[in-house]
Amino acid sequence: MLKLDEIQKRLLKEVADLHKVPEGAYNIRSNGTSAGRVSTENIEITPREDGQGLTIRIKPGTKNESVHIPVVMTQTGLKEVVYNDFYIGEDADVTIVAGCGIDNCGSQDSEHDGIHRFYVGKNAHIRYVEKHYGSGTGSGKRILNPGTEVYQEEGSSVEMEMVQIKGVDDTNRSTTAELAAGAKLVVRERLMTHGDQKAYSTYVVNLNGEGASADVVSRSVARDDSYQKFDAKLVGNAACSGHTECDSIIMDSGKILAVPALEANDLDAALVHEAAIGKIAGDQIIKLMTLGLTEAEAEEQIINGFLK
Amino acid sequence: MLELQNVSFQVDTEGQDKEIIRDISLSIPDDKLVVITGPNGGGKSTLARLIAGIEKPTSGKILFNGEDITDMSITERAKKGIGFAFQQPVKFKGIQVFDLIRLATGKNISIANACNYLSEVGLCARDYINREVNSSLSGGELKRIEIATVLAKASKLSVFDEPEAGIDLWSFQNLIEVFQRMRKNIKDSSILIISHQERILNIADEIIVIRDGNVVKRGTRDEVLPELMGTTSAVPACKTIEKVMGGEKDA
Numbered sequence: 001m002l003k004l005d006e007i008q009k010r011l012l013k014e015v016a017d018l019h020k021v022p023e024g025a026y027n028i029r030s031n032g033t034s035a036g037r038v039s040t041e042n043i044e045i046t047p048r049e050d051g052q053g054l055t056i057r058i059k060p061g062t063k064n065e066s067v068h069i070p071v072v073m074t075q076t077g078l079k080e081v082v083y084n085d086f087y088i089g090e091d092a093d094v095t096i097v098a099g100c101g102i103d104n105c106g107s108q109d110s111e112h113d114g115i116h117r118f119y120v121g122k123n124a125h126i127r128y129v130e131k132h133y134g135s136g137t138g139s140g141k142r143i144l145n146p147g148t149e150v151y152q153e154e155g156s157s158v159e160m161e162m163v164q165i166k167g168v169d170d171t172n173r174s175t176t177a178e179l180a181a182g183a184k185l186v187v188r189e190r191l192m193t194h195g196d197q198k199a200y201s202t203y204v205v206n207l208n209g210e211g212a213s214a215d216v217v218s219r220s221v222a223r224d225d226s227y228q229k230f231d232a233k234l235v236g237n238a239a240c241s242g243h244t245e246c247d248s249i250i251m252d253s254g255k256i257l258a259v260p261a262l263e264a265n266d267l268d269a270a271l272v273h274e275a276a277i278g279k280i281a282g283d284q285i286i287k288l289m290t291l292g293l294t295e296a297e298a299e300e301q302i303i304n305g306f307l308k
Numbered sequence: 309m310l311e312l313q314n315v316s317f318q319v320d321t322e323g324q325d326k327e328i329i330r331d332i333s334l335s336i337p338d339d340k341l342v343v344i345t346g347p348n349g350g351g352k353s354t355l356a357r358l359i360a361g362i363e364k365p366t367s368g369k370i371l372f373n374g375e376d377i378t379d380m381s382i383t384e385r386a387k388k389g390i391g392f393a394f395q396q397p398v399k400f401k402g403i404q405v406f407d408l409i410r411l412a413t414g415k416n417i418s419i420a421n422a423c424n425y426l427s428e429v430g431l432c433a434r435d436y437i438n439r440e441v442n443s444s445l446s447g448g449e450l451k452r453i454e455i456a457t458v459l460a461k462a463s464k465l466s467v468f469d470e471p472e473a474g475i476d477l478w479s480f481q482n483l484i485e486v487f488q489r490m491r492k493n494i495k496d497s498s499i500l501i502i503s504h505q506e507r508i509l510n511i512a513d514e515i516i517v518i519r520d521g522n523v524v525k526r527g528t529r530d531e532v533l534p535e536l537m538g539t540t541s542a543v544p545a546c547k548t549i550e551k552v553m554g555g556e557k558d559a
Contacts, residue, residue, distance in 0.1 A: 219401075247401070286362055287398040289382040290391070291412045291461060301411065305403035 011101030014133040016070040026068040053083035060089030076106020090121040099131040102142040111143040123155040134167030141169040148175040152183035181209025189218040193226035203232040207240035216244040222254030233261040236269025245274040310336040315368030330521040343512035351521040360392035391463030397454035412460035425456040430482035447474035
């Protein structure tokens with residue numbers, strides 16, 4: 001059933017750590033069509049009527065199950081917009097792994113715009129992992145524009161891990177979240193850009209209910225002539241707490257613009273932001289050199305640790 | 309064996325050359341624990357940094373086991389067998405204690421092996437091995453981890469820049485034991501400690517006193533220590549105080 005070539009398998013490994021067919025529910029999208037789909041008793045994956053995306057329903061109370069929905073593209077010039085809607089039942093506790101790998105050896109741009117909407121039921125918990133990866137030596141760009149919308153009901157919690165380390169030329173990521181009372185959102189974003197890549201990441205988190213909390217942390221590295229913009233806004237509309245942090249390393253001629261923003265519309269909203277941008281501290285490199293690493297090896301270790 | 313030949317080091321402060329190290333010649337022989345001491349601002353830490361290659365001398369030569377290392381980088385010196393423990397341990401983001409120790413050994417060691425080095429410096433290995441080397445650790449914890457990385461590197465010459473700085477009283481005894489153990493297994497290597505602490509001076513084979521960028525005294529512990537503790541500085545200082553206090557009383 002699953003027919004993937006070596007490049008596609010490599011992409012799958014990069015974005016979803018999959019070496020073979022995953023356990024649990026999954027859908028693998030390859031060059032615009034489904035290359036394999038499996039639902040389980042508790043997790044139902046159905047294609048949308050227009051064919052562009054999936055509806056994923058997770059039954060209330062589902063525990064310790066996972067859903068994999070990786071996308072791989074190896075065809076140059078392919079552009080697609082995919083809408084995936086997740087309905088997570090009350091009290092469910094699941095892991096969702098998405099991700100997109102593009103290998104573009106041709107001269108035309110390849111683009112995948114994945115719009116993911118999460119409707120998280122009361123007291124449900126999800127861990128969402130999204131990795132992006134690009135490879136290929138063609139002059140065509142590898143473009144990924146993920147959109148994530150999260151709607152959290154009372155007492156739900158969402159942990160998001162977004163990783164984009166290599167090879168994506170242009171990315172424009174937008175994440176919005178609406179949190180009801182007692183809901184909790186934790187975001188860990190890791191980003192590295194090379195060459196003349198550009199990455200934009202925008203967050204708008206609305207803390208609407210009493211006791212809602214959000215912690216949005218981005219760590220990024222901009223190398224060569226790349227450019228990044230991190231734009232994170234927390235809006236406190238109730239007695240809530242929010243923290244956002246952007247911690248970045250610039251190298252070579254990399255440029256970063258960090259725009260943390262807070263908006264408090266309630267007297268009991270407690271919001272904090274932190275942002276730091278700078279080159280690698282000289283004493284960090286010196287310490288590793290005294291252990292016998294070259295300057296380049298030291299930099300690599302420092303970056304690896306920073307993005308770990 | 310490390311040899312400094314006529315080493316000088318100048319810095320440019322507000323357009324004026326300031327001499328931090330003045331024409332120092334000395335050697336650190338194999339199988340010896342040598343402690344460099346002296347007043348603050350006398351050039352001790354600078355000397356340690358010159359040896360590690362973090363600073364380059366304005367003039368003079370540094371030889372390590374007969375080889376001229378004056379123009380070698382920090383990395384090359386580290387590979388030749390020079391280890392260096394920072395006075396102020398460096399903090400990282402994301403790098404874990406295990407990573408640092410693994411890098412220090414230069415091998416893909418197991419977690420259990422790495423833990424041995426932490427136990428050596430009195431840290432409960434299990435609690436620390438996966439911690440990030442960042443500000444969540446206290447000054448004393450960072451310092452002990454710093455020392456553990458130097459132990460893990462197993463150098464021919466290990467240089468410690470004020471290892472007692474930032475370490476609390478309870479940990480201090482442990483630190484002395486670390487150096488005593490190192491001293492016991494010193495064969496074919498040497499240890500250089502920059503320190504003000506009497507108890508560290510007490511375990512030295514040799515003591516070098518540096519003041520104003522010069523070596524003012526050098527000898528075995530028994531030759532130098534009594535003089536340091538007694539006659540030259542402390543006694544006259546006490547006498548001066550006595551005189552002043554006495555004078556006030558009289559008035």
